[in-house]
Amino acid sequence: MIVYDKNLLDNLTLVEEANSLEAAGFISKEQKVFIKKELPAFKRQSNILVRIGFFLLGAFLYLSICGVIALMGLTGSSYSERTFFSICCYLFAIVGFAGAEFLAQQKYYEHGLDDAFILGALLNVGFAIAITTEGYEIQVAIFVAVASFFMYRRYLHLLSLLVFCLAASAVLFYGMFELGSIGEMILPFAAMLISAGFYFFTKRILNNLKESYYYKGLLLANTFCLVLFYLSCNYLVVRELSIDFLGSEVRPGEDIPFSFFFYAFTFIVPVLYLIQALKTKDRIMLWISFLAIGFSIYTIRYYYSVLPIEVALTLGGLVLFALAYFSIRKLKDNEAGLTFKPDRINNSNAILNAEALIVASAFGMKPEAKAPDSPMNYGGGGFSGGGSEGTF
DSSP states (O other), X not given: OOOSOHHHHHHHHHHHHHHHHHHHTSSOHHHHHHHHHHSOOOBOOOOHHHHHHHHHHHHXXXXXXXXXXXXXXXXXXXXXXXXXXXXXXXXXXXXXXXXXXHHHHTTBOSSSHHHHHHHHHHHHHHHHHHHHTTSOHHHHHHHHHHHHHHHHHHHOOHHHHHHHHHHHHHHHHHHHHHTTHHHHHHHHHHHHHHHHHHHHHHHHHHHTOOOGXXXXXXXXXXXXHHHHHHHHTOHHHHHHHHHHTSOOOOOTTOOOTTHHHHHHHHHHHHHHHHHHHHHHTOHHHXXXXXXXXXXXXXXXXXXXXXXXXXXHHHHHHXXXXXXXXXXXXXXXXXXXXXXXXXXXXXXXXXXXXXXXXXXXHHHTOOOOOOOOOOSOOOOOOSSSSTTOSSOO
């Protein structure tokens, strides 16, 4: 199913590990360059700005090809413009699939050019199905989900997997709407249970994974399930979706059904995320827990304004400062587990370097002058001491 040579994918994993080891100081730059030379790799762009530039170039090329096809079809076709417009998106999608396949055969991977053709193909699939079905949402979501999952399995394209997760969620939501009032009522609980099930499913695969090139995709799907699980029963999300999509009306003094459950869920789940992240040392879950806690506070502030906004922000800042200060004092001397020391693998000591640079610039500190080399030339040292090699 994968179009790429699996040996090249394994080599790419080794090169990325070499980059991490070089950044952490375990190997030298020369060793990293030697490893890259010895391992054949893809035409790939790790610089995000360069990759965006190639994406724009690929999008221009893709639009140019589609424009030529549209002009040829409008001038040389005997069909009406409406008929041709209904089929041109299918042609544009075929161009995207063909371009992605051609670039994959030329060993382009995460380059930018391939991103333009893959995403363009998925976009045109959605437009084509929407035109054919006259905007029937669940069918559009199903076809986009199938096409995006095929793109991920074929090209290991992470953005395609993200599109698949969003489209699959849309299939779930619109499918529950098709069931009528019962489906609309149980939609939050169905989304919560399904996201939890897929979270543990992807987590199990990650723990037993042998093919390293699937790791990023499974991690993305696992993270998406965490976010969907929280948002599925967040009070603000459930209430506003009930008003916008289901036409529910919440009068003053009333509340949505099962409101106590949604209130409890909104505050308990972020705390559980935080505890689990600290227990398992899961960095991604830790960040999600922080964002979820912030969104939970915003949820309550959206409906119940207990304090003026400036007072609430000031008190919140003081609480966060106190938590950060005492956490740093508690963790700064830990050598293992939770610690405030720099992470060598992730090169997080760049923050400390930036801090030193700011302090130096603020106080006008200059780097210490290098002492001149000693005129005494010590040599040898074969046994002990400078110059002792056992000979005169």
